[in-house]
Amino acid sequence: MSHPEFRNVAIVAHVDHGKTTLVNAMLEQSGAFGDHGEVADRVMDSGDLEKEKGITILAKNTAIHRKGLGKDGTDLIINVIDTPGHADFGGEVERGLSMVDGVVLLVDAAEGPLPQTRFVLGKALAAKLPVIILVNKTDRPDARIDEVVEESQDLLLELASGLEDPEAAEAAEQLLDLPVLYASGREGKASTENPGNGNAPDSADLQPLFDVIYNVLPEPTATIDAPLQAHVTNLDSSSFLGRLGLVRVHAGTLRKGQQVAWIHYDPEGGEHVKTVKIAELLRTDGVDRVPAEEVIAGDIAAVSGIDEIMIGDTLADVENPVALPRITVDEPAISMTIGVNTSPMAGRGGGDKLTARLVKSRLEQELIGNVSLRVNPTERPDTWEVQGRGEMALSVLVETMRREGFELTVGKPQVVTxxxxxxxxxxxxxxxxxxxxxxxxxxxxxxxxxxxxxxxxxxxxxxxxxxxxxxxxxxxxxxxxxxxxxxxxxxxxxxxxxxxxxxWAGEIKGRPSGSLVADRSGQVTAYALQQLADRGSFFVEPGAETYEGMVVGANNRDEDMDVNITKEKKLTNMRSATADATVTLSKAHTLSLDEAMEFCGNDECVEVCPDVLRVRKLVLSATERGRARAREKARNK
Structure with a gap:
């Protein structure tokens, strides 16, 4: 029986340079969608937040089958990893690169290499992976193809010269000899010939891209007859099979029902080896996972039956259990506190997950599949410090938990020193x-x-x-x-x-505006908003519920101000023709989660609920806050 040939490749680029659209076209032209009918745009961005933000958050894999295109007429299977383009999700990029033998670097034909282009290319070069440059969106009217190719090659040389590993630096410089591809992912066309600025490639489809991937990128260095070694690089779940471990088979053959050595790493106790059974084995076919009896070295598959499997674990031969290197990622740079909702309106924001036990369990679950995240305890039993790459990575976690029904208190993002x-x-x-x-x-x-x-x-x-x-x-x-x-x-x-x-660079002044803080509980009135209109801009509408210590707006001055946002007009027996004329108010600015986290001051936090977002003071009582300021002034004298 002849085995298929494999090519494992990651698509990397700066955010919004067209990775997922290109993968969509590759799948469509390979018949991966079959008779599915109308296919959604950017099918690889399956998460709600990915669709809303228009970015890739999680690295995902697909398999493109090209019948008869391997040696001697064998099938060619191209395992493609679609990686995020935002540096905040760098852990996903590093995890994706551990699964592949080569990289296709997309660069926008007009924008050229941008910061995340440098980031993802640097990771690929450090991993000693061959890189094919693909200039995408050549049909943009403002395309500047020749300049972008030159900038990309200059960037490649610059990054190569900065590598500490001499072998990696030498290998990176040799990448200039690799062909440059030109493509329009939207049109589903690619070519090795420069089509000229503003033009789509003069080809019928993406076949030139498939040819370059097959002829230029190396075949996986894997031995089918060797003892089993498979690396767990990602996790997923199934309503029927439970937790799934996505593995890259480096050596040997993985079979359904096979007894394997599961090498699990515990930070406190080191490596543990346990014999387990592969209950189910799944291969990727286009966008679907299909059952398989065996998977050979060089391929990527999903396994079930190991409930506590983690990213970085190794599945090995029972008689010769040898672990593969752990997946390492860069250190986190930003942290913030996440805890239960402690506001006076806790439980009234549409959430059904309110307890510290549920929040802790959810954060621990996130650690299983997110290699770049860390969760540390704090002095409070109902609050934890969560560290990540950047604000966006942390806000995505909070927004995901919010949509799952959690009510949370989220602190201002801080740097990890x-x-x-x-x-x-x-x-x-x-x-x-x-x-x-x-x-x-x-x-x-x-x-x-x-x-x-x-x-x-x-x-x-x-x-x-x-x-x-x-x-x-x-x-x-x-x-x-x-x-x-x-x-x-x-x-x-x-x-x-x-x-x-x-x-440390020294003190950096915060936001230029202070906060308008409610000094009592009650309903916001139009009369109070009209009287306070010249003080700043507001986040609340008339009729909204408020409580003491809740931030209801931004002050025009750089100081906080306590305001009575519930004040009502006094009633008298005097009337005039214009006394009760309609009050015209400026529209309140409804903060998004990202805006609320950015606006949040050092002594403030964000109340995150499924139905509402509020900024509030850490200390709700105006009297207590005043005493704290007085004590601070006394200490500074």
């Missing part, structure tokens, strides 16, 4: 900002206030846009995006990636 040689160090970000030149002054001033150091500034000839690059403490980017979009009237683009740790 560490001490190096007796000095306090904090994480830094390399930030790239694209703005119209009209906003250069305000943005420069904004970055200066956040301790940003300008590294470069370029102008685009024939365009009114400029690009500025900064090295800025990650602490300075917390709450930055909302202010940035306001300053640039929604036209600016900002991207960043981790730039390591460095010495």
């Amino acid at each position: 560490k001490t190096v040689d007796g000095k306090l160090n904090e994480p830094y970000e390399h930030t790239v900002i694209d703005i119209p030149s009209d906003y250069q002054g305000p943005v420069t001033q904004l970055m200066a206030g956040r301790k940003g150091q300008m590294l470069a500034m370029d102008t685009n000839p024939g365009s009114n846009w400029i690009r500025m690059e900064y090295r800025v403490p990650a602490r300075g980017l917390i709450g930055f995006r909302t202010t940035f979009m306001t300053e640039t009237r929604g036209t600016g683009i900002v991207n960043s990636y981790s730039d390591g740790f460095d010495v």
